[in-house]
Every structure is written in C-alpha cells, then in structure tokens.
Amino acid sequence: MTTTNVTIGEFSQMTHLTVKTLRHYHRVGLLAPVDVDPRTGYRYYSTDQVPTAQLIRRYRDLDMPVGEVRAVVTATDPATRDALIATHLDRLQDQLAHTRSAVASLRSLLEPADPNRRIEHRSVAATTSVAVSDTVDAADLARWWSSGFTELADVVAGLEGTPTGPAGGLFAKELFEHGRGRATLFLPVGDVPVHGVGPDQGRVHRMVVPAVELAVLVHDGPHDDVDLTYGALGTYVLEHGMGAPGPVRESYLFDPATVSDPDLWRTEIGWPITPAVGTVSGPGSSPSFDGIS
Amino acid sequence: MTTTNVTIGEFSQMTHLTVKTLRHYHRVGLLAPVDVDPRTGYRYYSTDQVPTAQLIRRYRDLDMPVGEVRAVVTATDPATRDALIATHLDRLQDQLAHTRSAVASLRSLLEPADPNRRIEHRSVAATTSVAVSDTVDAADLARWWSSGFTELADVVAGLEGTPTGPAGGLFAKELFEHGRGRATLFLPVGDVPVHGVGPDQGRVHRMVVPAVELAVLVHDGPHDDVDLTYGALGTYVLEHGMGAPGPVRESYLFDPATVSDPDLWRTEIGWPITPAVGTVSGPGSSPSFDGIS
DNA sequence: TTGCTCCTCACGTCACGTGAGGTGGC
DNA sequence: TTGCTCCTCACGTCACGTGAGGTGGC
Numbered sequence: 001m002t003t004t005n006v007t008i009g010e011f012s013q014m015t016h017l018t019v020k021t022l023r024h025y026h027r028v029g030l031l032a033p034v035d036v037d038p039r040t041g042y043r044y045y046s047t048d049q050v051p052t053a054q055l056i057r058r059y060r061d062l063d064m065p066v067g068e069v070r071a072v073v074t075a076t077d078p079a080t081r082d083a084l085i086a087t088h089l090d091r092l093q094d095q096l097a098h099t100r101s102a103v104a105s106l107r108s109l110l111e112p113a114d115p116n117r118r119i120e121h122r123s124v125a126a127t128t129s130v131a132v133s134d135t136v137d138a139a140d141l142a143r144w145w146s147s148g149f150t151e152l153a154d155v156v157a158g159l160e161g162t163p164t165g166p167a168g169g170l171f172a173k174e175l176f177e178h179g180r181g182r183a184t185l186f187l188p189v190g191d192v193p194v195h196g197v198g199p200d201q202g203r204v205h206r207m208v209v210p211a212v213e214l215a216v217l218v219h220d221g222p223h224d225d226v227d228l229t230y231g232a233l234g235t236y237v238l239e240h241g242m243g244a245p246g247p248v249r250e251s252y253l254f255d256p257a258t259v260s261d262p263d264l265w266r267t268e269i270g271w272p273i274t275p276a277v278g279t280v281s282g283p284g285s286s287p288s289f290d291g292i293s
Numbered sequence: 294m295t296t297t298n299v300t301i302g303e304f305s306q307m308t309h310l311t312v313k314t315l316r317h318y319h320r321v322g323l324l325a326p327v328d329v330d331p332r333t334g335y336r337y338y339s340t341d342q343v344p345t346a347q348l349i350r351r352y353r354d355l356d357m358p359v360g361e362v363r364a365v366v367t368a369t370d371p372a373t374r375d376a377l378i379a380t381h382l383d384r385l386q387d388q389l390a391h392t393r394s395a396v397a398s399l400r401s402l403l404e405p406a407d408p409n410r411r412i413e414h415r416s417v418a419a420t421t422s423v424a425v426s427d428t429v430d431a432a433d434l435a436r437w438w439s440s441g442f443t444e445l446a447d448v449v450a451g452l453e454g455t456p457t458g459p460a461g462g463l464f465a466k467e468l469f470e471h472g473r474g475r476a477t478l479f480l481p482v483g484d485v486p487v488h489g490v491g492p493d494q495g496r497v498h499r500m501v502v503p504a505v506e507l508a509v510l511v512h513d514g515p516h517d518d519v520d521l522t523y524g525a526l527g528t529y530v531l532e533h534g535m536g537a538p539g540p541v542r543e544s545y546l547f548d549p550a551t552v553s554d555p556d557l558w559r560t561e562i563g564w565p566i567t568p569a570v571g572t573v574s575g576p577g578s579s580p581s582f583d584g585i586s
Numbered sequence: 587t588t589g590c591t592c593c594t595c596a597c598g599t600c601a602c603g604t605g606a607g608g609t610g611g612c
Numbered sequence: 613t614t615g616c617t618c619c620t621c622a623c624g625t626c627a628c629g630t631g632a633g634g635t636g637g638c
Contacts, residue, residue, distance in 0.1 A: 004532040009591065012470040013541070014527030016431075016520040019470050019592085024628055040636055041593050047528040054524055055402060061395040066627070085399075092392060099385060102354040106378075109348060138309075177305040177312050179603080227309040231347055234307030235340040239297040248306070302617065312618085317602055333610055334619050359601070472629080 003048045005035060011045040015053040030070050031056060064088050101224040109228070117229075119217045119236050121273065124249075126211045127165070130155060131186035132203050138179045142223065145169070148185040149256050155204045156187050164190035168209070169250040176230075182247070212246060214270035222262035226269070233271045244272040296341045298328060304338040308346040323363050324349060357381050394517040402521075410522075412510045412529050414566065417542075419504045420458070423448060424479035425496050431472045435516065438462070441478040442549055448497045449480050457483035461502070462543040469523075475540070507542060507563035508535075515555030519562070526564045537565040 012019050025031040026043065031053060033043035052073055059069040068084060075081035132148045149167065156162050165188040175181030186209055215237050219229040230248070237243050249270035259265060304326075305312050318324040319336065324346060326336035345366055352362040361377060368374035425441045442460065449455050458481040468474030479502055508530050512522040523541070530536050542563035552558060 002532050004528075004534070006531050007591075009466070009470050010527070010531055010536065013466050014524050014531070016469050016523060018431075018472045018629085020472075020629060021627085023593090028627090037636095042636080043592085047532055050524040050528055051402075054521060055399075057520060058395055058399040058402060060627090062392060062399065089396065092396075096389070096392075099355060099389075102351055103382065103385075106348075106351040106355065109344075109351060138311075173302070173306050176309050177302050179311045179313075227350060228347060230309060231307050231343040234303070235297075235343055238299050238303055238307070239295050239340055241297070243303065300617075311603085313603060314601085316619090321601090330610095335610075336618085353601090 003046050005044040005046055008033070008043045008045065011049070011053070014047075014050055015057065017053060017057060025056070025066075028066060028070075030066055030073075059088075062088065062092065098224070101222060105225050108225075117217055117232065119215055119233065122214050122216050122270070123275075124212050124214055124270070127188045127209050128190060129168075129186035129188045129207055129209050130204055131184050131207045131209075133182060133184040133205075133207075134203075135181065136175070136183050138175055138181075141175070141183065144183065145185065145223075146256060151204060152185060152187050153257055156189065159189065162189045163187040167252045169252070170209070170247040171250070172247045184247075212249070212270070213244065213273050213275045214249060215242075215273050216268050216270045219267045219269055221265060223265075223267070226267070229269050230271075233269055237271050237273055242273040244274045246272040248272070296339050298337040298339055301326070301336045301338065304342070304346070307340075307343055308350065310346060310350060318349070318359075321359055321363075323359055323366075352381075355381065355385060391517070394515060398518050401518075410510055410525065412508055412526060415507050415509050415563070416568075417505050417507055417563070420481045420502050421483060422461075422479035422481045422500055422502050423497055424477050424500045424502075426475060426477040426498075426500075427496075428474065429468070429476050431468055431474075434468070434476065437476065438478065438516075439549065444497060445478060445480050446550060449482065452482065455482045456480040460545045462545070463502070463540040464543070465540045477540075505539060505542070505563075506537065506566050506568045508566050509561050509563045512560045512562055514558060516558075516560070519560070522562050523564075526562055530564050530566055535566040537567045539565040541565070 006014070008019050008022055011017075012022060015022075017025075022031070022043070022045075026033060031049065034046040034049065035044040036042070037044070055073060056069055059072060060066070064072070068088065072081050072084050075084065130152060132151055134144060134148075136144045152167065167185065167187045170182075170184040170186070172181035172183070175183060184207075186207065188209070189206075215233060217229055217233040217236075219226055249272075251268040251270065253266040253268065254264065256265070299307070301312050301315055304310075305315060308315075310318075315324070315336070315338075319326060324342065327339040327342065328337040329335070330337070348366060349362055352365060353359070357365070361381065365374055365377050368377065423445060425444055427437060427441075429437045445460065460478065460480045463475075463477040463479070465474035465476070468476060477500075479500065481502070482499075508526060510522055510526040510529075512519055542565075544561040544563065546559040546561065547557065549558070
C-alpha cells in the first residue's frame with residue numbers, strides 16, 4: 001500500500017472538486033478526510049480516496065441528492081447500491097420525458113391558439129363506485145395516478161358487469177393551490193352488490209361519488225398539457241360568475257392499461273358550477289360522464 | 294373584452310401555479326396581478342393573464358431562470374424572444390449531452406478498473422507560440438476551449454510552416470481548486486518570424502511557453518472523463534513526493550476541427566514535477582510533446 | 587520572514603415552501 | 613357570525629459559493 005496523505009488543495013487538483021466543495025462534503029459527512037490535524041484543523045486526504053471522490057463527482061453530475069450519494073458510496077451490499085443507482089437513472093429518464101413534452105408543449109403554445117373548444121354544462125348524478133384516495137403532492141400526481149389505476153383495475157377485474165362507466169378522478173383545489181391535496185380515482189360499479197369489496201380491500205374502498213353540476217371541456221392528449229384546458233375552462237366559468245366549491249373532476253374516456261400512447265388519450269375536465277337557474281342544461285345524456293350521471 | 298378579475302386562489306386553480314408561487318412571481322416582478330386592493334393587499338388577476346401564466350409555467354418547467362423568463366414574456370420583439378428561447382433550448386441540449394456522458398462514465402467507472410496506464414517523465418523546452426488566455430469558470434471551460442481553438446486556427450491558418458507541433462493548454466490550479474482560474478490555449482509556431490501576429494491580434498498574442506518538467510499520462514476519449522486521468526496522474530506524482538508548482542499542461546494530439554468524434558481524441562496530461570535528481574528521464578523525443586520540446 | 591495555504595464563521599444564491607400570526611370577505 | 617381566504621414576515625431548503633478575518637507551514 002503506497003498511499004500518501006495530501007492537502008485539500010492537492011486533493012482538489014486530483015479530483016477536480018473545488019476546495020469549498022470538499023469542505024462542504026466533509027461537513028455533511030459525505031467524504032471525510034482520513035486525518036484532521038487537531039491543532040490546525042488542516043484536512044489531509046489519502047490518495048486512496050481519489051476513486052471514491054471520482055464516483056461522488058459522477059453521482060453529483062447526475063444530480064443525485066447528496067444524501068443518496070452518501071448511501072450509495074457507503075453501501076456494503078452491491079445489490080442495494082445498484083438498486084439506488086437504477087432508481088436514480090429511472091428518475092433521470094422521467095425528467096427527460098418531462099422535458100421533451102414541455103418543449104413540445106411550448107412549441108404548440110407559441111403557435112396561434114387553437115380555436116376555442118366547446119364547453120358544455122352537465123348535471124351528473126351520484127354514482128356508487130370503488131375508489132382509492134390519498135393526499136398527494138402535485139409533483140407525484142402522474143405516478144400516483146397510473147399506479148392507482150392499476151390498483152382499481154385489479155380489484156374490479158373479478159367483479160361481474162363492471163365497470164358501468166369510464167373511470168374518473170376527483171381533485172381537491174388545494175392540490176393546485178398549495179401543491180398538495182386530496183386526490184381520488186374511482187370506477188363506477190353501479191348499484192350491483194360488489195362481492196369482495198367490503199368497506200376496505202387494501203386501499204380500495206367503496207364510495208358514493210356525489211352528484212354535481214359541471215362545466216365540461218374535453219382534453220385530448222397527454223396530461224402534461226392539462227393546465228391549458230383547466231385555464232380555458234376556469235376562465236369560462238369565472239367570467240360567467242358561476243364558480244362553485246368542490247373538487248374538480250376528470251373523466252377518462254380511455255383505458256390507460258390498453259392505450260399506452262398518451263396522444264390517443266381523451267379526458268374530460270369538469271369544473272363545478274352553481275346549478276343553472278333559468279338555463280336549460282343538457283339532461284346528462286352525453287357519452288362521457290354517462291357512467292356517473 | 295369579457296375579462297374578469299379573479300382572486301389568487303382562483304387564478305391558481307386555472308393555471309396550476311400554487312398560491313405561494315404566484316406571490317413569489319409578484320415579488321420578483323415576473324407576473325404582477327392587474328389589481329391590488331390598497332387596503333387589504335388582496336391580489337386580483339385578470340383572466341387575460343392566464344395565457345401568460347401558462348407560458349411562464351412552460352419556461353419554468355424547462356428550468357429557464359426566472360430573470361430570463363421575465364425577459365422572454367416582456368419581449369416586444371418576437372426575434373429577441375425567439376433568440377432567448379433558442380439559446381435556452383441549446384442549453385438543454387448541452388445538459389442532455391452532459392448527462393448522457395456522465396451516465397456512460399459512471400458505468401465505466403463501476404466496471405473493474407482499467408490496468409494502470411503508463412506514466413512517463415518528460416523535459417519540455419520553451420517554445421514560441423501563439424496563444425489565447427482568459428480567466429474562466431470551470432463550468433464554462435469546455436465551451437471556452439472549443440471557441441479558443443477556432444480563434445487560434447483562424448490566426449495561424451495564414452502563416453507559413455506552422456504550427457510546428459500539436460496544440461496545448463495551460464491550466465492554473467485555481468481553476469480546479471476554486472472553480473475559476475487562468476486558462477491558456479497555444480499553438481507552437483517555432484522561431485520563424487510570424488508576420489501578422491504582432492504583440493496582439495484580437496485576443497490572440499504571442500507568448501513563450503516556458504520549459505518545464507512533467508509527468509505525462511495519455512487520456513483517450515472525450516474530456517468529460519479527464520478527471521480520472523488527473524486523479525491517476527496526481528496520485529502518482531504526490532505518492533512519489535515530486536509535485537511542483539505551476540499550471541497543468543494538456544497536449545492535444547488531434548485536431549478538433551477535423552476529428553469531430555471525441556471518442557477518437559487523444560490528449561496528454563502533463564503534471565509539473567521537480568526536476569529528477571539521480572534519475573534518467575527521457576530526452577523528450579516522444580512524439581506527443583515534440584512540438585514543445 | 588514573506589507569502590502562500592489553510593482555517594472558521596456568517597451570509598448569499600436560487601426558486602420557491604413552511605409556518606406563525608393576523609385580517610378581510612361573503 | 614363563522615370559517616374560509618387572503619395577507620405579511622421570517623425562516624428553511626439544497627448544494628454549494630463569497631468574502632471577511634485570521635492562523636499555520638515551508
């Protein structure tokens with residue numbers, strides 16, 4: 001073992017980590033020098049530590065949080081380590097996909113605006129459903145949504161004659177206003193008794209989705225752009241002074257388990273409104289919210 | 294114009310920007326409400342502002358800094374705006390490329406280490422060169438390097454019998470230790486009088502690159518990984534207690550103007566060492582630093 | 587001995603989020 | 613009137629960087 005202890009400046013030149021960064025990593029316990037002179041406070045690193053420092057640099061280059069880097073470089077079990085790395089690489093993939101769709105979405109936003117889409121009013125009746133509910137962060141919503149769909153489908157698969165309409169979602173306004181709030185995914189099962197779904201089956205429970213008056217606008221394509229439809233719909237509702245409390249609804253006119261291309265998705269957004277007085281609103285016979293009305 | 298003023302909460306639901314974020318954007322002057330009640334401080338937004346908010350969301354999704362987003366959304370000239378956007382999209386491309394190479398580099402680091410490469414000692418004589426020098430941030434080094442190469446090549450193109458050796462670089466240690474420092478790119482032109490390159494021609498100037506003793510290690514491939522070679526070389530030099538002051542040198546045994554695939558690059562890294570006493574070091578006849586020695 | 591390297595400590599940066607404590611609006 | 617919405621202000625987060633003021637090592 002011909003290792004040598006070097007000063008922080010020398011170690012910095014060897015690893016291309018700045019002196020400030022090395023002191024920071026010492027403070028947060030990510031990379032401690034092998035020796036610290038108790039009198040002067042001088043840090044001494046071993047040439048042994050160069051490979052570790054190089055790995056740390058790579059992980060940080062990939063924006064892995066410092067806490068996770070610490071877990072990776074101190075992991076004794078290679079399987080644990082590899083799992084952490086794989087999880088992070090997946091995260092990078094997700095970010096890349098997100099960036100791609102944001103670029104596409106920006107391009108389409110900069111084109112001349114699409115003609116105003118048709119908004120309709122709809123009275124939706126209460127429906128018995130099976131549902132999953134959670135308080136979630138807006139940032140995690142997409143992941144939550146797809147795993148929730150799978151959970152629901154698994155439970156409903158064994159039931160007869162179900163579902164009786166398209167799946168839907170309820171999203172509390174705090175989810176958008178504060179970035180965290182209640183989200184519910186439901187599948188209408190009608191009034192047939194549902195064997196095997198008692199008050200609780202795993203996280204899936206029965207619930208009666210309440211009746212509501214909605215202004216409804218169709219959103220085509222992936223949900224990265226769904227804020228555009230919310231904007232158009234909210235503008236309409238508030239300019240007509242008919243906003244009402246309660247969660248926003250979404251109705252999924254596709255099955256994400258079989259339609260894997262989000263470009264083919266069709267979603268209806270329903271914004272709660274005050275019941276129309278002196279206005280004739282449709283009897284709820286449109287195809288989309290049928291399962292609910 | 295059927296616009297309506299809405300509260301911050303309503304605007305938040307319409308745009309999917311949180312209330313906290315909207316207040317922040319007001320504070321930093323990115324998106325001001327059309328009206329603020331002077332008595333209560335209540336913010337009121339116009340439904341007109343929804344499209345702008347949606348754009349802001351897209352730009353921020355793409356990690357465009359708030360200051361730039363402000364410039365983009367307040368730009369009156371579409372050409373200016375488009376240029377800002379294009380610049381940012383280029384930045385994203387660079388980041389993507391950087392991430393890709395960091396992933397590749399991580400994979401190779403996790404493989405069993407490559408056999409130790411051969412380090413040689415070399416005495417390099419002083420050489421007359423043309424050069425560009427700047428104090429640069431380490432983060433900008435790659436960009437600086439390629440544009441500097443172009444500048445040098447342009448000036449040298451008209452000279453006869455030049456260059457007399459491969460291009461090289463000098464990098465002050467502060468560049469690595471503090472993330473900012475002096476960097477020099479040079480092309481040896483020998484002792485022939487160089488017409489047209491006086492003391493100054495644009496940023497290109499003549500300089501005598503001084504003689505030095507070096508430990509030299511070859512680095513193959515793109516420079517994203519160059520810290521690995523610095524680590525191996527620095528470890529060797531310091532374990533033998535022969536570190537010397539002065540900038541690190543690089544010698545580029547390829548022409549980046551013609552070899553566009555960085556996988557084919559071959560770079561020599563030279564770390565200053567104390568002149569060998571009682572050790573026979575090569576006479577400097579190796580091919581790489583020949584132009585300098 | 588000079589000056590170069592290293593040290594600590596407090597604060598700054600960026601884009602928000604958290605949370606306390608309080609008031610206005612329907 | 614209740615409680616829900618909105619407000620400000622101060623501080624926290626993350627991963628460092630900046631800069632002042634001071635000491636150690638060759």
